[in-house]
């Protein structure tokens with residue numbers, strides 16, 4: 001469980017994120033939508049302790065994040081792969097750093113296979129496409145068996161069809177390994193496919209404008225439901241107003 005209480009993050013005198021309050025259960029994915037520059041990455045950085053100075057509190061299972069030894073899986077925009085390690089080594093990097101003893105070879109192989117990385121195992125990051133690198137970063141996060149999962153536009157480098165496949169694959173793996181997850185995206189459709197809750201942030205400094213309980217979460221093929229279109233229209237209308245008018 002991630003509890004975010006009155007979180008405000010500043011860069012010097014500039015406020016990037018303002019008074020965020022969220023409670024993300026162990027079996028929940030919060031999809032975060034917000035305009036460019038509103039502080040979505042800043043939120044991921046604060047939750048992953050890349051940014052350590054902030055106002056308010058972040059608790060993981062009721063312990064301040066700074067004092068917890070929680071395993072955090074992150075898929076960041078720059079993928080965070082080490083260029084001198086191959087795909088297999090990069091995928092196992094998180095667990096080997098955190099807890100070599102617990103590295104589960106069978107599970108690692110399963111995730112690598114599920115993410116279609118078997119044939120790429122001995123390749124190096126400089127010979128991979130953006131989408132392939134995203135899959136390696138995703139594999140690394142799952143292999144870590146994290147207690148919380150933070151994803152910053154993890155599928156942005158993929159074409160539409162591969163992106164849909166990856167969303168489905170991600171959800172399949174996640175459903176079998178549920179963990180509190182924050183998933184940042186620019187895509188309304190992706191938020192509906194992935195988020196149990198959809199959080200809409202304001203323009204900078206990012207504040208929470210709305211949290212939507214997503215009735216389509218967990219459906220096998222949400223895009224085929226007529227409610228999918230209605231919900232995306234509703235969100236689109238809300239965003240159009242919410243992001244253009246200062247509230």
Ligand SMILES: Nc1ncnc2c1ncn2[C@@H]1O[C@H](COP(=O)(O)OP(=O)(O)OP(=O)(O)O)[C@@H](O)[C@H]1O
Pocket residue numbers: 011014016034035036037038039040041042043204
């Ligand atoms: N290290 C930094 N120093 C000063 N300002 C920063 C720093 N990092 C980010 N910012 C500013 O903080 C604001 C929020 O940035 P952030 O990257 O969190 O936004 P974002 O919502 O993720 O944007 P995008 O959707 O474009 O990726 C922006 O105005 C950005 O310019």
